Amino acid sequence: MKKILGLKILIVATLLFGSCTNLDQEFYDRVTPETFFKSEKDIKAALYRPFTHARWYLGEDRWNLQEYTADQFAITTKGRHWYNGGENERYHYHRWTPDDNWIWGTWRGTLMGVALALDAKQDLEKLDYTKFALTQADKDDHVNQLNTLIAFFYLRGLDYFGGLPIFESLDAESLPRNTDKETFAHIEKLLKEAILKLPKKKAGDKEEGAFRQAGAAALLARLYFNAEAYVGQPMFAECKKLCQDILAHQYGDYSLDATWYGPHSFTNDRSPEIIWSIPSEFNKLQYDWFFNPFYHYNTTKYLDIDGGPWNGAHLTPSKKPTGEWYVEYKLGSPFRKYNDLDLRKRPYKYLGGGRYEGMFIFGPHLTPSGAVINGGEEYKDQPLVFVDQVGRFSEVGPGKRYASISELPSRMADGEENTGVRPVKVPIPNNTDKSLRWGADNPAIRLTEIQYMLAECLLREGDKGGAAALINEVRKRNFENGTDPDPVTADNLDDYRMLDEWGIEFLAEGRRRTDLIRWKKFTTESWWDHQPSDNHYNRFPVPTQAISGNNNLAQNDGY
Missing domain, CATH: 1.25.40.390 (Serine Threonine Protein Phosphatase 5, Tetratricopeptide repeat)
Known part of the structure; x- marks a missing residue:
């Protein structure tokens, strides 16, 4: 047989x-x-x-x-x-x-x-x-x-x-x-x-999940962009050429979206910025895996939806329990990295008809009508307020574990039900517009990535002005009337600012580790409750289950 x-x-x-x-x-x-x-x-x-x-x-x-x-x-x-x-x-x-x-x-x-x-x-x-x-x-x-x-x-x-x-x-x-x-x-x-x-994408074509020329070219640019980490050979010049050609429409017709939310909205299949996406539709291969881990059990009341979130993941904190900024770390503190005037830094609010504003859940948790939402664990029957901090604040006070907030540790072990800012990168409609839920496609490759790769290549060549101009072309759409209060300049652009810009624009898009490794900071730098690790952690080990089924597989160094 x-x-x-x-x-x-x-x-x-x-x-x-x-x-x-x-x-x-x-x-x-x-x-x-x-x-x-x-x-x-x-x-x-x-x-x-x-x-x-x-x-x-x-x-x-x-x-x-x-x-x-x-x-x-x-x-x-x-x-x-x-x-x-x-x-x-x-x-x-x-x-x-x-x-x-x-x-x-x-x-x-x-x-x-x-x-x-x-x-x-x-x-x-x-x-x-x-x-x-x-x-x-x-x-x-x-x-x-x-x-x-x-x-x-x-x-x-x-x-x-x-x-x-x-x-x-x-x-x-x-x-x-x-x-x-x-x-x-x-x-x-x-x-x-x-x-x-x-084939090439033509102007006006919807993005419905097929690979076109620009998708393959973008993946090749990614390969070259990270070649030094992969094979020990920098190939930024090769990446630069591909990015320039993509931006010059040699691989199809793409342009930056006019709004920050366009590439992520319910109609992002029509965004001119999307190079490759994974289609999503309510009850049809819906893009929703992140919903349960990110949101609090009672966030369903905030969003006016059904569902059962698990209250797990959040942004790493920008503030110590005392309210002071974590100024000792150049990495992390993602919520703080957004300028206060950034349109994305508003609380997420669904406005109806597929429209929404803001990209985060933080501060007092209220229903759309303004009613207070209570907690169910540490803050049972008390107003729920999400904080950009990690600490067991409920254990501070007379007769409790900590006499004052100044004694609170801030570690992975010290979260509470209201710990951390929660991102809403993928819009969630209320029950009135339930048919729109999970209607936003997963934007796997965006033209903004091409523009930022080119900017980083220019930065590495010493052309900080050219790099800044490319980044600012994207940044301006995040502010009222395109007025950016903190643009990138030749004077303030360095490796950390470049990483900040990657982190701000591509927050929660599943690429952060790769960016840190490319800048040789993943195992060498500190951030909240994290100290430098050994260099072999730049790669993951071959799993035990894989080796047990195939003894011809060699393990990575250090494991």
């Missing part, structure tokens, strides 16, 4: 991620594309399946490894909640091990993504598209979308782990890891070939 590894992987993925509930199907020992594909609909179903995996992959464990290990986010222990066996502290303090679940989920999800895309690609390559009233151009588009998706998964895996097993067929088993440079070269080759055959 012919072994079809792709079919095995597809069945395993279905069982793991719940895309199919009919498990009573009859499977044959030989399935070929020529007999399976009956219509264009079948072709598109095969093409889209790996993209649904990418939708899952962009959140959860992969996001966790990028953000909770860095300086902008934390999941503090809140009384009896969220200690989780010390897992959250291990990531914050850089003490993770090969046995940690987020790492295993990311390794497995990366290679499964490659396998799913490769499986679909191999099937589609065998088809005569003319039998489906399709053209060779259609076939080239589909195959190279999958090549780009394979490169995307390998690029993310290279970022997390270094070299990965490279496979271009699903027949091989127990492959060893290729080197960092071999993995890098494989990604580069896939993307360079895809760019030549993918």
